[in-house]
Amino acid sequence: MAGKAMxxxxLVGAIAEKTGVRKAVANGFIETLCAVxxxxxxxxxxxxxxxxxxMLKSHRKARMxxxxxTGAAIKIPAKTVVKFRVAKAFRDAVVPPKK
Incomplete structure (x- = not known):
């Protein structure tokens, strides 16, 4: 990793600066986006x-x-998890595909 995560x-400061709105408005945007x-x-x-x-809600089956x-076999119960699938355009912009 190159540096610390934002x-x-x-993030609120960057959005406020690029859009020309106050930080409170930018913070409200992020809070609303997360809630939605x-x-x-x-x-x-x-x-x-x-x-x-x-964002995808996915169900994982129970498994062993x-x-x-100890090496003992245990049963891992079924559960629902949230996954994030990155869009191809976004992925290609961050990590260019090999030619």
Missing amino acids: TKSA AVAETKKNGQFVIPGMGK GRNPQ
Whole structure:
């Protein structure tokens, strides 16, 4: 990794600077985007951020696993998880495809 990850306050500052709005407005935008993403993913099982990617609610089946300390077989219960699939255009912009 090249450096530290951008913090929420740094993201708010960058959005406010690039769009010319106050930081409070930019913060409200981020809070609203997150709230809508959670609500839509819960309700419909997916939420698309155009040009960036898609949040998906996915169900994992129960499976057998191993306790790494003892080697004993254990049952890992089924659960619902959230995945994020990066859009191809976004991925190609960050990591250019090999030729």
